[in-house]
Amino acid sequence: MSAATVPERGTRPALPPAVTKGLLALIVFVVVPATMSAIGGGYLYGIATMALIFIILASSLNLVTGTAGLLSLGHAGFYGIGAYVAAILSTRMGLPFLITMPAAGVIAGAIGVVVALPTMRLVSIYFAVATLGIGQMIFVTLLNWTDFTRGPMGIRGIPPITILGWQPHSPMQQYMVVALTTVASLWILSRLTHSYFGNALRAVREDDQCASAMGLNVVQLKIVAFGTSCFFAGIAGALLAHTANFISPDQFQFGESINILAMVVVGGLGSLPGAVIGALLLVILPEALRGVGDFRMIAIGSVMFFSILLLPKGLLGEASALGLLRRQFGEAWSDGLGPRVGWR
Amino acid sequence: MLDIYLVQQIINGLSIGLVYALMAIGFTLIFGVLNVVNFAHGEVYMVGAFAGLMLITATAPPLLAVVLVVLAVGAMTGVGLERLAFKPFRRFRDEASLRSRAMREATLLSSLAVSIVAREVMTLVFGSNMQTIPQAFLLQHPIRLGVLSITDGDLIIFGASVVMLGALQYLLFRTRVGLSIRAVANSPLGAQFVGINTDRAIMATFAVGSMLGAVAGILVGLYSGTITPMMGFAPGIKAFVAMVMGGLSSIPGAVICALLLGVSESITTEFLASGWQDLVAYSFLIATLVFFPQGLFGVGRDRA
Amino acid sequence: MSGAPMLEIDNLTRRFQGLVAVDAVSSYVNAHELVGLIGPNGAGKTTLFNLISGFIAPTEGDIRFEGRSLVGMRPHRIARLGIGRTFQNLRILPNMTVFDNVSIGALGTVGHSAWQALIPGRRMGSRRISELTRDALDQVHLSAQAGELAANLSYGRRKYLEIARALATRPKLLILDEPAAGLNDTETAGLAEFIRGLVRRGLTVLLVEHDMSLVMSICDRVIVLASGAKIADADPATVQRDPAVLDSYLGTRD
Numbered sequence: 001m002s003a004a005t006v007p008e009r010g011t012r013p014a015l016p017p018a019v020t021k022g023l024l025a026l027i028v029f030v031v032v033p034a035t036m037s038a039i040g041g042g043y044l045y046g047i048a049t050m051a052l053i054f055i056i057l058a059s060s061l062n063l064v065t066g067t068a069g070l071l072s073l074g075h076a077g078f079y080g081i082g083a084y085v086a087a088i089l090s091t092r093m094g095l096p097f098l099i100t101m102p103a104a105g106v107i108a109g110a111i112g113v114v115v116a117l118p119t120m121r122l123v124s125i126y127f128a129v130a131t132l133g134i135g136q137m138i139f140v141t142l143l144n145w146t147d148f149t150r151g152p153m154g155i156r157g158i159p160p161i162t163i164l165g166w167q168p169h170s171p172m173q174q175y176m177v178v179a180l181t182t183v184a185s186l187w188i189l190s191r192l193t194h195s196y197f198g199n200a201l202r203a204v205r206e207d208d209q210c211a212s213a214m215g216l217n218v219v220q221l222k223i224v225a226f227g228t229s230c231f232f233a234g235i236a237g238a239l240l241a242h243t244a245n246f247i248s249p250d251q252f253q254f255g256e257s258i259n260i261l262a263m264v265v266v267g268g269l270g271s272l273p274g275a276v277i278g279a280l281l282l283v284i285l286p287e288a289l290r291g292v293g294d295f296r297m298i299a300i301g302s303v304m305f306f307s308i309l310l311l312p313k314g315l316l317g318e319a320s321a322l323g324l325l326r327r328q329f330g331e332a333w334s335d336g337l338g339p340r341v342g343w344r
Numbered sequence: 345m346l347d348i349y350l351v352q353q354i355i356n357g358l359s360i361g362l363v364y365a366l367m368a369i370g371f372t373l374i375f376g377v378l379n380v381v382n383f384a385h386g387e388v389y390m391v392g393a394f395a396g397l398m399l400i401t402a403t404a405p406p407l408l409a410v411v412l413v414v415l416a417v418g419a420m421t422g423v424g425l426e427r428l429a430f431k432p433f434r435r436f437r438d439e440a441s442l443r444s445r446a447m448r449e450a451t452l453l454s455s456l457a458v459s460i461v462a463r464e465v466m467t468l469v470f471g472s473n474m475q476t477i478p479q480a481f482l483l484q485h486p487i488r489l490g491v492l493s494i495t496d497g498d499l500i501i502f503g504a505s506v507v508m509l510g511a512l513q514y515l516l517f518r519t520r521v522g523l524s525i526r527a528v529a530n531s532p533l534g535a536q537f538v539g540i541n542t543d544r545a546i547m548a549t550f551a552v553g554s555m556l557g558a559v560a561g562i563l564v565g566l567y568s569g570t571i572t573p574m575m576g577f578a579p580g581i582k583a584f585v586a587m588v589m590g591g592l593s594s595i596p597g598a599v600i601c602a603l604l605l606g607v608s609e610s611i612t613t614e615f616l617a618s619g620w621q622d623l624v625a626y627s628f629l630i631a632t633l634v635f636f637p638q639g640l641f642g643v644g645r646d647r648a
Numbered sequence: 649m650s651g652a653p654m655l656e657i658d659n660l661t662r663r664f665q666g667l668v669a670v671d672a673v674s675s676y677v678n679a680h681e682l683v684g685l686i687g688p689n690g691a692g693k694t695t696l697f698n699l700i701s702g703f704i705a706p707t708e709g710d711i712r713f714e715g716r717s718l719v720g721m722r723p724h725r726i727a728r729l730g731i732g733r734t735f736q737n738l739r740i741l742p743n744m745t746v747f748d749n750v751s752i753g754a755l756g757t758v759g760h761s762a763w764q765a766l767i768p769g770r771r772m773g774s775r776r777i778s779e780l781t782r783d784a785l786d787q788v789h790l791s792a793q794a795g796e797l798a799a800n801l802s803y804g805r806r807k808y809l810e811i812a813r814a815l816a817t818r819p820k821l822l823i824l825d826e827p828a829a830g831l832n833d834t835e836t837a838g839l840a841e842f843i844r845g846l847v848r849r850g851l852t853v854l855l856v857e858h859d860m861s862l863v864m865s866i867c868d869r870v871i872v873l874a875s876g877a878k879i880a881d882a883d884p885a886t887v888q889r890d891p892a893v894l895d896s897y898l899g900t901r902d
Contacts, residue, residue: 071449118634125381125448129584130633133626136581140626144619188766195765196755196777203741203752210739213701215727215756215817224762254577258460265453298468301460308454309432 028179033172045171049243051283052175052182053236058263058279059189059272060232065261066270067193068225069205071128074135075260078108078230080142080252082237087155087247088148097161101181101238108234113227120222135257142249154248161242178239185232186276192228193272201225202270255297262304348491353610359498359567361606362505366560367583368590368598369512370553376529376593377549380451384425384459385557386580390573392418392558393565394466400481407481411504414562415555422554423547429454430546459576466573475571483566497567504563508556509599521548578622582609585629589636652715654679654852655700655731655821660709662695669695671876672709677821677854682847684863684884685856687873688896693856694736696873697825701733702726713821728757732819734810736826736856742799746790747781749798749809753816754780784816788842804835808842821852828859840866864888872896 036044061075082104089095089103119130142149149155161168161177168174192198200221203211208218241247259282267278282303286296367389374382395417396410433450483497516522524545527535536542564579565571586605590597605628609621653676662670670692677683687693698704700711702723711718718726732753740749754777764774785791788808793801798809807827814822824843828836836859844866847853857863863870864884872880872887874896880887887893 071452119630122633125452126588126633128449128452129381129588130630132581133585133629137623137626137630140620140623144617192762192765196751196760196774197762197765199744199748199751200755200760202744203755206741207739209703209723210735211752211756212723213703213727213733213735214753214813215724216752217722217724228762255460258456261453295464295468298461298464301457301464305429305454305457305461308450308457 025183028183029176033175036175037172042171045175047284047287048175049171049178049239051280052178053239053243054260054263054279054283055276056182056185056232056236056239057260058267058275059186060229060236061260062264062267062270062272062275063189063193063201064225064229066264066268066272066275067198067205068201068222069124070222070226071124072131072226072229073128073254073257073261074131074133074138075229075233076252076254076256077135077138078112078233079237079240079256079260080138080249081111082108082234083241083247083252084142084149084155084237085234086238086241087158090159090242091155091157096163097159097238097242098163100242101235104238104241105231105234108237109227109231112230113223116223116226120219120226132254132257135254139249139253142252149249152249154246155241156246158241158245158247160245174243178243181235181239185235186272189232190272205270258304259300262300262307265304266307350611350614351492352494353614354607355492355494355498357607357610358603359501359606360564360610361603362501363560363564363567364579364583364586364606365599365602366505366508366556367579368586368602369509369595370557371583371587372590372592372595372598373525373549373553375587377525377546378430378451380430380448381455381584382425382430382550382553383452383455383580384429384462385553385583386576386578387459387462388418388421388425388554388557388576389561389564389579390466390576391421391462392561393571393575394470394475394573395558396562397475397477397565397571400478404478404480407500410481410562411559414558418555418558419551421558422550422552425455425458425554426547426550429458430550431543463573463577470573472573474569477566477569477571481566482569483563484569495567497563501563501567504559508559512552512556512595515552521545525549525552578625581629582625585625585632589628589632653677654714655854656710656712657696657700658710658712660696660699660711661707662692662699662704663707668876670699670706673873673876673878674709675871675878675881677852679820679852680847680850682843682853682855682866682868684867684870685854685873686858686860686863686870690875691873692876693873694825695876697733697823697856700726700731700823724756727817730818730820731823732814732817732821733823734807734814734825734827736829738806738810740798740806740809740813742797744798745794746796746798746801746809747785747794750784750790750812750816751777751781753784753813754778757817780816780818784812787815787846788812804831807831807839815846819851821854822846824853824855824857826856826858828857828862836862 032048036048057075057079061072064070064072085104085107086097086100089100090097095103115134119127119134122130143151145151161174163177168177200211200216203214203216204218204221212218240251263278263282264275265278266281267274267276282300286299367385370388371382371385374380374385392414396414399405399410399413430451433454483495483500485496486493487496487499514522516526524535524540525548527538527540528542528545528549532542535545560579561576565575582605583602586602587598589601589605590599605625608628609624612621612624655677657673657675660670660673661668673692673696685693685696695704699706700718702718702721702725706719713726713729713731716729718729721729741752758776758780760774760777782791782794785794788811790805790808790812793805798806801809807830811824811827827843828839831839840862843853843855855863855867864887867884869882870880870884870887871878872890872893874892879892879896880890882890
């Protein structure tokens with residue numbers, strides 16, 4: 001996609017990277033929980049947890065669709081695989097969170113690679129349609145393989161997160177665990193995006209024929225990007241399973257893939273901070289505008305449409321105030337690999 | 345007995361296949377002219393069904409009148425869709441951007457967005473449950489043909505499809521509008537140079553393609569008795585699969601593959617529980633994309 | 649100098665549904681040679697380059713690099729064997745910095761996997777990539793602009809950026825696709841000197857050009873294509889006097 005953010009020259013970020021990182025950590029781990037505890041309500045923690053899960057989903061989709069330029073319309077399918085793997089491993093085999101979550105990620109990632117291998121040589125539009133088909137195949141399987149997945153009834157009573165015997169005793173503690181996982185995932189994703197590997201993906205996105213003439217193994221890069229994004233989708237699924245304690249196939253339909261895609265598009269394709277903000281917006285706004293519930297998908301569709309039309313570079317590609325934020329966080333995440341590696 | 349049941353299924357499948365074919369033709373036309381995937385095509389089908397239904401519940405006219413009205417509604421919807429989701433992205437006049445990747449991906453997303461909004465709006469207005477259809481209009485009256493039992497719906501779908509395909513041939517090959525469509529499909533820039541109004545040709549393509557889709561929608565709605573806001577999603581994808589299998593640029597190819605798809609789906613319900621039949625279309629899609637990049641029949645369009 | 653040529657083109661033919669774009673062309677490029685490839689438009693020069701790069705496969709014939717057949721090899725493997733190239737229509741990434749653009753070349757050959765990206769600090773791979781990039785930038789005198797956006801460079805400078813990126817792949821054979829297109833006389837002269845400099849430093853160069861004076865002035869040897877077939881293959885002086893060449897470019901001599 002050529003909807004890349006244009007880095008601005010000049011001004012260095014106002015605060016040194018370490019301080020920015022510290023600030024973010026403070027906000028995520030102290031300010032948010034404190035505020036929510038003050039306002040009161042496990043309900044708010046529920047929303048916050050969902051926001052974190054969607055941050056992982058949007059950021060991982062951004063790696064493959066934004067940075068590598070592979071439009072994927074089946075992301076929710078891998079989210080679903082992760083959720084069901086975690087659910088089945090914990091309910092049927094009693095395996096703990098520390099095993100089910102990595103397993104969910106690894107299995108989702110592996111299936112992603114298997115799916116990507118034959119389809120990766122397709123030109124982008126056809127690859128997008130293939131991912132649509134795959135996402136739907138996963139959904140149909142989850143819905144109909146009742147022996148394994150209990151079909152439309154879903155899986156109930158998924159045990160909560162346990163870490164070596166310790167269980168969260170409050171919504172806040174659960175939030176903390178999810179937040180930690182999210183931050184760790186974001187760290188990995190940002191290191192991948194803001195690195196020479198990320199540059200390679202961008203080269204593939206912009207002109208893959210030229211990239212291969214420069215020696216880049218385009219197919220391999222695409223498969224790695226796709227597999228990685230599916231891995232994190234699986235992780236997000238496991239988090240969903242263990243925090244909501246109930247999953248069903250209709251949470252992983254095509255509509256959800258579009259939902260996640262909208263977050264990435266609105267925030268700016270290729271921009272990791274953009275994906276985070278897009279996720280926050282599209283999770284929190286519908287909640288904030290309660291009673292708009294029915295209009296949610298309409299709003300999402302409209303937002304996506306107008307974003308493409310008016311802001312092809314997404315929120316973080318245009319507004320300069322947000323541009324400042326973007327640069328700030330962008331610097332915080334890179335570690336000065338060569339002069340200004342990567343996009344901002 | 346099993347044999348006859350299989351034949352019944354095949355006939356059923358052919359009817360469904362014909363419907364997919366009508367939609368697939370719409371896809372192929374639009375793809376041929378703009379090299380873009382119209383994600384909202386399934387919704388045109390759905391709108392056609394609802395429009396027909398509203399007419400039926402309002403004044404219960406003869407079926408032919410319903411079809412004509414639906415054709416008109418389809419054309420308008422198609423043109424409206426084109427103006428909304430496709431035209432704004434055709435900002436430049438050079439060949440490179442007329443068929444550029446960025447434009448295709450932008451229109452894919454924009455038509456996707458429109459399709460979502462359309463589905464949701466219809467759900468809000470009509471509710472997500474199946475609509476009630478007056479008994480007289482349900483195309484399910486059985487007709488015996490020897491040992492076989494088909495419905496009047498099968499005959500009507502067959503007849504309507506033949507008529508529309510014929511009309512399409514006539515349109516494409518014997519009218520100026522058709523000529524302009526074929527010219528733009530061949531070379532948008534070249535067509536401009538010889539004075540063809542590309543914009544109008546594109547609108548015409550959308551109109552024609554959507555007319556076919558809309559009629560498919562009302563026919564299926566009456567045949568199966570199911571009209572819901574979500575009804576366009578799966579057939580849309582299946583029509584797309586048929587188009588890809590048929591080689592993207594080939595209308596006859598798309599028709600044959602649509603029939604193949606319909607029959608395969610129908611036969612599958614023999615052996616698997618009903619929920620799995622969608623899997624047939626998706627498997628065909630993946631298999632075609634991976635193993636038959638040229639499609640089964642096509643010469644293979646430029647897929648770059 | 650060792651015996652076998654670095655690049656051998658052996659009876660190479662490419663047909664496109666009835667059009668013969670490249671017609672049984674045989675030639676070679678020796679190590680440290682500067683070979684020019686000329687011909688009227690439609691002569692098959694671009695197709696020949698794309699065949700060498702591996703973007704398309706030959707219908708008949710063979711291409712060998714250092715003895716090894718390139719037919720069937722994917723483009724990135726051919727690049728890693730040591731064939732670097734530029735593109736006529738300057739395929740640089742305008743929204744990335746000059747440094748990052750050139751580093752793409754280094755990336756391809758050094759390789760940079762996802763795992764390496766996860767480990768903080770400068771690992772062996774990154775250091776090497778930075779080295780190669782800086783080196784290439786030095787060669788084209790763009791080091792001062794390393795942090796600039798590629799979009800901000802002048803046209804002439806962008807040509808050198810494209811060349812730098814190819815140099816960063818550490819090629820043994822560098823294929824230049826119309827590097828002088830759009831340059832004025834002074835710039836072309838500068839380019840000529842630059843290319844000669846590359847060859848002096850040990851590179852082998854195959855050059856496609858329309859600018860006759862450039863080709864004739866710096867090339868050791870000139871290959872002439874017309875309608876897909878080779879019509880001349882000799883030193884510049886001989887080629888300039890060749891009646892077949894003059895015929896194809898100028899029509900019949902009068």
